Amino acid sequence: MLPFPTLEEIKSAHVRIQSFIHHTPIMKSAAINEMAGCEIFFKCENFQKVGAFKARGAANAVAKLSEAQKKNGVATHSSGNHAAALARAATVAGIKSYIVMPSSAPEIKKKAVKSYGGEIIECEPNLKARETTLQDVVDRTGATFIPPYDFFDVVEGQATCSLEMWDSGIEFDTIMAPVGGGGLLGGTALTSKYISPRTKIIAGEPEGADDAYRSFKAQQLIPMEKPNTIADGLLTSLGLLNFQIIMEYVDDIHTVSDKEIIASMRLIYERMKIVIEPSCAVPLAALLKNKEQFQGQKVGIILSGGNVDLGKLPF
Amino acid sequence: MLPFPTLEEIKSAHVRIQSFIHHTPIMKSAAINEMAGCEIFFKCENFQKVGAFKARGAANAVAKLSEAQKKNGVATHSSGNHAAALARAATVAGIKSYIVMPSSAPEIKKKAVKSYGGEIIECEPNLKARETTLQDVVDRTGATFIPPYDFFDVVEGQATCSLEMWDSGIEFDTIMAPVGGGGLLGGTALTSKYISPRTKIIAGEPEGADDAYRSFKAQQLIPMEKPNTIADGLLTSLGLLNFQIIMEYVDDIHTVSDKEIIASMRLIYERMKIVIEPSCAVPLAALLKNKEQFQGQKVGIILSGGNVDLGKLPF
Numbered sequence: 001m002l003p004f005p006t007l008e009e010i011k012s013a014h015v016r017i018q019s020f021i022h023h024t025p026i027m028k029s030a031a032i033n034e035m036a037g038c039e040i041f042f043k044c045e046n047f048q049k050v051g052a053f054k055a056r057g058a059a060n061a062v063a064k065l066s067e068a069q070k071k072n073g074v075a076t077h078s079s080g081n082h083a084a085a086l087a088r089a090a091t092v093a094g095i096k097s098y099i100v101m102p103s104s105a106p107e108i109k110k111k112a113v114k115s116y117g118g119e120i121i122e123c124e125p126n127l128k129a130r131e132t133t134l135q136d137v138v139d140r141t142g143a144t145f146i147p148p149y150d151f152f153d154v155v156e157g158q159a160t161c162s163l164e165m166w167d168s169g170i171e172f173d174t175i176m177a178p179v180g181g182g183g184l185l186g187g188t189a190l191t192s193k194y195i196s197p198r199t200k201i202i203a204g205e206p207e208g209a210d211d212a213y214r215s216f217k218a219q220q221l222i223p224m225e226k227p228n229t230i231a232d233g234l235l236t237s238l239g240l241l242n243f244q245i246i247m248e249y250v251d252d253i254h255t256v257s258d259k260e261i262i263a264s265m266r267l268i269y270e271r272m273k274i275v276i277e278p279s280c281a282v283p284l285a286a287l288l289k290n291k292e293q294f295q296g297q298k299v300g301i302i303l304s305g306g307n308v309d310l311g312k313l314p315f
Numbered sequence: 316m317l318p319f320p321t322l323e324e325i326k327s328a329h330v331r332i333q334s335f336i337h338h339t340p341i342m343k344s345a346a347i348n349e350m351a352g353c354e355i356f357f358k359c360e361n362f363q364k365v366g367a368f369k370a371r372g373a374a375n376a377v378a379k380l381s382e383a384q385k386k387n388g389v390a391t392h393s394s395g396n397h398a399a400a401l402a403r404a405a406t407v408a409g410i411k412s413y414i415v416m417p418s419s420a421p422e423i424k425k426k427a428v429k430s431y432g433g434e435i436i437e438c439e440p441n442l443k444a445r446e447t448t449l450q451d452v453v454d455r456t457g458a459t460f461i462p463p464y465d466f467f468d469v470v471e472g473q474a475t476c477s478l479e480m481w482d483s484g485i486e487f488d489t490i491m492a493p494v495g496g497g498g499l500l501g502g503t504a505l506t507s508k509y510i511s512p513r514t515k516i517i518a519g520e521p522e523g524a525d526d527a528y529r530s531f532k533a534q535q536l537i538p539m540e541k542p543n544t545i546a547d548g549l550l551t552s553l554g555l556l557n558f559q560i561i562m563e564y565v566d567d568i569h570t571v572s573d574k575e576i577i578a579s580m581r582l583i584y585e586r587m588k589i590v591i592e593p594s595c596a597v598p599l600a601a602l603l604k605n606k607e608q609f610q611g612q613k614v615g616i617i618l619s620g621g622n623v624d625l626g627k628l629p630f
Contacts, residue, residue, distance in 0.1 A: 047342075047588055266625060273361045273362055273366060273590040273621035274590060275585075275589060275590060
């Protein structure tokens with residue numbers, strides 16, 4: 001077993017990154033509660049710095065670098081939000097960042113990385129190309145690799161999101177998050193089970209990128225081969241650290257179709273008047289698909305990010 | 316001169332409607348502040364009940380009805396948000412509402428009126444047809460007509476929005492609102508000049524529906540003949556009561572093109588991750604067009620509503 005961040009470590013991470021992130025609000029919708037038959041508290045990480053919870057893990061990882069490491073900067077590969085988050089965290093800390101991005105990444109996410117001061121190195125849109133290109137960059141620059149999700153410091157940072165939810169004083173019966181690489185879900189599960197062991201942790205995952213669901217059921221890590229879903233933030237395969245956390249602390253994973261994701265996404269736009277990216281809508285879709293299971297509960301849902309190409313909304 | 320609501324009356328209205336409306340949040344965007352060269356506080360009435368500030372005026376007008384008036388219900392004509400707001404306010408008070416709507420009104424707004432329990436009577440999309448159809452409804456049902464903007468109780472209700480802004484403790488140098496019929500602008504100007512006479516009140520108006528601008532400059536009420544703008548909430552002509560308030564308390568009106576409105580709308584979606592309707596983006600467009608005038612200021616901008624047809628976003 002790999003080591004997991006403890007509650008004390010997560011609390012220290014929150015203090016460490018506090019001045020670099022937003023304490024995001026929790027929002028509610030009477031209309032959605034009525035449809036769902038439960039009381040939902042949406043933690044709005046779409047309002048987070050760089051428009052996604054990824055700001056937390058990246059800020060934490062950069063803040064924990066040694067002075068020697070800072071000299072050569074940081075590097076990563078990411079299809080999007082981690083890229084922008086790491087570029088911003090590095091710039092704020094006055095160090096360089098090298099971001100390996102698939103050439104197929106949405107234009108809005110490339111633009112964001114550049115605007116935050118990151119240097120983009122493009123590669124073919126597959127995991128192998130990402131990894132070899134990243135290795136070249138690290139060899140050339142001496143930068144420290146900050147993985148997008150399967151990394152202690154990143155999980156510790158993402159765990160601060162649910163820490164803020166618990167600080168609100170709401171006694172959640174269930175907390176839901178989307179799962180891609182598993183950094184947010186892993187961090188959420190750790191914090192929540194440390195603070196409230198009775199609270200259920202349930203993930204939502206797209207049917208077209210259901211490696212976490214299959215891994216969870218098979219109790220062994222099964223990588224995703226050809227993911228295909230509108231939820232572009234969840235295309236990545238689950239990491240080993242996060243798989244171990246999930247097997248210990250997550251209660252269930254529900255899958256949903258792209259059609260269900262789009263319907264929930266539209267519902268959030270129409271009823272809550274907020275902009276979210278498709279990945280964000282996955283937990284609500286999972287709740288509405290299985291709503292008998294949540295009747296009368298207090299449910300926390302993490303809205304993970306709001307970086308969507310507005311010219312390509314699916315409605 | 317028509318009588319204007321006093322500060323005491325506006326404060327009483329706020330107490331009267333408090334349990335029927337949301338105390339909406341104020342949001343900020345570091346990115347937009349940097350572009351604008353000033354500090355902008357967005358009052359988010361897109362998060363208001365029925366998705367617009369109109370919930371305030373309608374709730375106030377219904378709460379002020381006599382018991383005798385309540386028996387026959389209320390009626391109005393409106394191209395949208397006032398319709399939904401009055402339907403909801405009536406249903407919450409347990410009375411009937413008859414809503415005359417132009418057949419060309421956006422589907423999302425008709426659906427909203429129905430879902431709030433209003434009875435829709437469709438008419439041709441012109442002011443004359445609206446007025447005669449409304450008169451028929453009033454004659455037939457005995458309902459009390461609640462005008463959408465040029466009405467004491469409605470202006471008094473809309474004025475509670477800026478009252479909440481002043482309650483926040485922020486010392487605004489300028490407050491901006493869009494102007495269509497003038498209910499929000501009039502109410503905002505009253506509250507703000509009563510509380511802080513030094514604060515500038517500046518409106519934004521679409522070039523294609525610029526009757527308030529022309530009336531303000533000519534110092535006489537000039538009705539709008541053929542309005543044409545993407546800001547569908549601002550098609551109506553300025554009312555007499557609001558014209559009088561504006562002549563006394565508004566400092567300036569700036570016009571903007573539809574292209575500028577769309578650019579500001581997109582900026583708010585991308586940077587603030589919130590859903591607004593085009594009318595909402597008009598004050599920010601006016602600020603960005605005249606930004607030298609606002610340098611270093613604290614500017615309050617009322618985001619008036621979020622009821623947009625998501626299938627027809629202009630980007």
